[in-house]
Amino acid sequence: xxxxxxxxxxxxxxxxxxxxxxxxxxxxxxxxxxxxxxxxxxxxxxxxxxxxxxxxxxxxxxxxxxxxxxxxxxxxxxxxxxxxxxxxxxxxxxxxxxxxxxxxxxxxxxxxxxxxxxxxxxxxxxxxxxxxxxxxxxxxxxxxxxxxxxxxxxxxxxxxxxxxxxxxxxxxxxxxxxxxxxxxxxxxxxxxxxxxxxxxxxxxxxxxxxxxxxxxxxxxxxxxxxxxxxxxxxxxxxxxxxxxxxxxxxxxxxxxxxx
Amino acid sequence: xxxxxxxxxxxxxxxxxxxxxxxxxxxxxxxxxxxxxxxxxxxxxxxxxxxxxxxxxxxxxxxxxxxxxxxxxxxxxxxxxxxxxxxxxxxxxxxxxxxxxxxxxxxxxxxxxxxxxxxxxxxxxxxxxxxxxxxxxxxxxx
Numbered sequence: 001x002x003x004x005x006x007x008x009x010x011x012x013x014x015x016x017x018x019x020x021x022x023x024x025x026x027x028x029x030x031x032x033x034x035x036x037x038x039x040x041x042x043x044x045x046x047x048x049x050x051x052x053x054x055x056x057x058x059x060x061x062x063x064x065x066x067x068x069x070x071x072x073x074x075x076x077x078x079x080x081x082x083x084x085x086x087x088x089x090x091x092x093x094x095x096x097x098x099x100x101x102x103x104x105x106x107x108x109x110x111x112x113x114x115x116x117x118x119x120x121x122x123x124x125x126x127x128x129x130x131x132x133x134x135x136x137x138x139x140x141x142x143x144x145x146x147x148x149x150x151x152x153x154x155x156x157x158x159x160x161x162x163x164x165x166x167x168x169x170x171x172x173x174x175x176x177x178x179x180x181x182x183x184x185x186x187x188x189x190x191x192x193x194x195x196x197x198x199x200x201x202x203x204x205x206x207x208x209x210x211x212x213x214x215x216x217x218x219x220x221x222x223x224x225x226x227x228x229x230x231x232x233x234x235x236x237x238x239x240x241x242x243x244x245x246x247x248x249x250x251x252x253x254x255x256x257x258x259x
Numbered sequence: 260x261x262x263x264x265x266x267x268x269x270x271x272x273x274x275x276x277x278x279x280x281x282x283x284x285x286x287x288x289x290x291x292x293x294x295x296x297x298x299x300x301x302x303x304x305x306x307x308x309x310x311x312x313x314x315x316x317x318x319x320x321x322x323x324x325x326x327x328x329x330x331x332x333x334x335x336x337x338x339x340x341x342x343x344x345x346x347x348x349x350x351x352x353x354x355x356x357x358x359x360x361x362x363x364x365x366x367x368x369x370x371x372x373x374x375x376x377x378x379x380x381x382x383x384x385x386x387x388x389x390x391x392x393x394x395x396x397x398x399x400x401x
Contacts, residue, residue: 147280
């Protein structure tokens, strides 16, 4: 019994015998044969998923992982046919592949690209043929199926031409809100964050005593009296040093802004 | 969800391979009305494509039609694919791929049904002498 046997001569009984032998011996050579024998099943199932934009070969690879898992776990005594047992595992592996690839984020982009390709093909073919091309001609030009082409023309457009006035889903009672109302304004705190960076540098330029006063007063919320006590100087002195430090910071910040 | 009424879309196509794509395109539009992810929409589309393809295969050269009735409400999308292919129609001659599958002990018809069961939440197949109906249900996410 070898795989060289023409596929038309190969029967279900041969497959069953091969499985029985593999289950008994766990011989990796037999496992390889079983994998090869069921490549058609993997290919058949993978081909169902090709129009989701991933190459068939990649899907066959992923599906084969499912097949190998199924071969290892298959128990012929349960009375289930192997293909029935393996299909959910193979399909599960293919679907997980799409999920893990964040495929859904890529679809709009792919449709947009196809849409642009279709638009260009329409233009090129129109001038070449002297008449608007048919969908079949456009599909052939961009190397997509007619179904994909129609889909791209119909949907690819929708993705980049959403009106700001288009109504968004809202709660049942309230009036629908337009998309424009959801569009954010410039975030001022981002600007503030940038300024914090400058301020940080400015503080580092102060002398150690001034820096201590600024940190205690403005970052630790201490009073001038508390700071005076901590640094063992008069409150008057703290006040003077603080003013000088603030003046310096102000100069530094202005310089940073104008540069 | 604001959508509480149930919407119905009906489509009848000739039971021929070149029209399966039309059904798939329509289902894309219909399934997109549901709060499904892209993957889920594609799953429904694939399941409907399978149901139609099997009708086409069973029909062979027999002239028949496929009726696709989609019902959408807040709970689920139900798509019923019915054909009027008589039980005694001469099916298409299986191609090489199908023969290779059969050799590996794979029954393609059964595989299609299995695939549909994986892709949607409920599959109910009813066959009579005058045709077959496949009822596919995909529930909206909680």
